[in-house]
Amino acid sequence: MLVVKDLKKSFGKKEVLKGIDLTIEKGDVLGIIGPSGCGKSTFLRCLNLLEKPTSGHVILEGDDLIDNKELDKIRRKIGMVFQQFNLFENMTVLENITLAPILLKIMSREDAKKEAIKLLDKIGLKDKADNYPEELSGGQKQRVAIARSLIMKCEIMLFDEPTSALDPEMIGEVTELMRQLRNEGMTMVIVSHEISFIKNFCNKVVFMSDGKIQEMGTSEEIFEHPKNELLINFLSKINKR
Numbered sequence: 001m002l003v004v005k006d007l008k009k010s011f012g013k014k015e016v017l018k019g020i021d022l023t024i025e026k027g028d029v030l031g032i033i034g035p036s037g038c039g040k041s042t043f044l045r046c047l048n049l050l051e052k053p054t055s056g057h058v059i060l061e062g063d064d065l066i067d068n069k070e071l072d073k074i075r076r077k078i079g080m081v082f083q084q085f086n087l088f089e090n091m092t093v094l095e096n097i098t099l100a101p102i103l104l105k106i107m108s109r110e111d112a113k114k115e116a117i118k119l120l121d122k123i124g125l126k127d128k129a130d131n132y133p134e135e136l137s138g139g140q141k142q143r144v145a146i147a148r149s150l151i152m153k154c155e156i157m158l159f160d161e162p163t164s165a166l167d168p169e170m171i172g173e174v175t176e177l178m179r180q181l182r183n184e185g186m187t188m189v190i191v192s193h194e195i196s197f198i199k200n201f202c203n204k205v206v207f208m209s210d211g212k213i214q215e216m217g218t219s220e221e222i223f224e225h226p227k228n229e230l231l232i233n234f235l236s237k238i239n240k241r
């Protein structure tokens with residue numbers, strides 16, 4: 001579904017991604033782990049071209065996103081959820097969710113509103129439609145951020161540390177929604193420092209370090225039978241914490 005070929009990204013002289021090759025199949029739930037600063041967020045941002053790769057290819061269902069004239073159209077298929085929610089503070093929950101489909105003329109205002117209310121029901125926040133983000137808890141904000149991707153009928157969702165800005169008691173409500181999406185067959189790529197979450201939630205795991213994929217495998221392969229020295233070292237540091 002999504003194929004990444006020899007993806008490289010430099011900022012000035014600093015090479016952050018040094019050639020990433022990866023294939024994500026429909027329905028995959030892929031976790032990305034690795035030390036801070038190894039390029040995980042940069043990689044996610046390159047997948048939907050929020051960051052333009054220096055070279056290489058990102059191919060979604062046969063369409064190469066690099067230098068594609070239809071980029072905006074293709075990009076709609078890719079949802080993104082950030083650590084800091086990135087909601088518009090001056091808009092209500094409903095306005096936040098309906099903004100993109102209305103602006104991009106994908107839905108009429110009326111249809112967008114109907115769809116948003118359906119989604120709010122799904123995420124358990126129907127009564128918050130007219131509230132502003134500042135009136136919501138972190139967990140509620142993150143669920144709204146997820147709904148904002150869902151209204152675009154995205155086919156793959158990228159999550160960058162979706163729970164790390166949340167108070168511990170709010171993590172569950174967000175992971176529960178993610179679980180629901182997974183069970184519905186959503187293709188997901190999740191970057192997280194919550195190693196036990198990645199271990200239990202994802203069917204495939206990638207370990208990145210130094211701008212490269214050092215090891216890739218099933219959750220069991222990565223966590224129970226790691227082979228790469230850097231991965232073994234990374235896991236042993238985590239287990240000591």
Ligand SMILES: Nc1ncnc2c1ncn2[C@@H]1O[C@H](COP(=O)(O)OP(=O)(O)OP(=O)(O)O)[C@@H](O)[C@H]1O
Pocket residue numbers: 011016034035036037038039040041042043
């Ligand atoms: N816009 C930018 N300009 C210059 N350097 C950048 C930019 N974005 C990221 N970098 C650098 O690229 C490297 C990788 O950053 P990135 O945020 O992708 O790491 P990460 O693996 O997500 O780390 P963390 O686990 O701490 O979130 C870092 O050295 C960072 O300073």
Ligand SMILES: [Mg+2]
Pocket residue numbers: 040041042
């Ligand atoms: Mg990051």
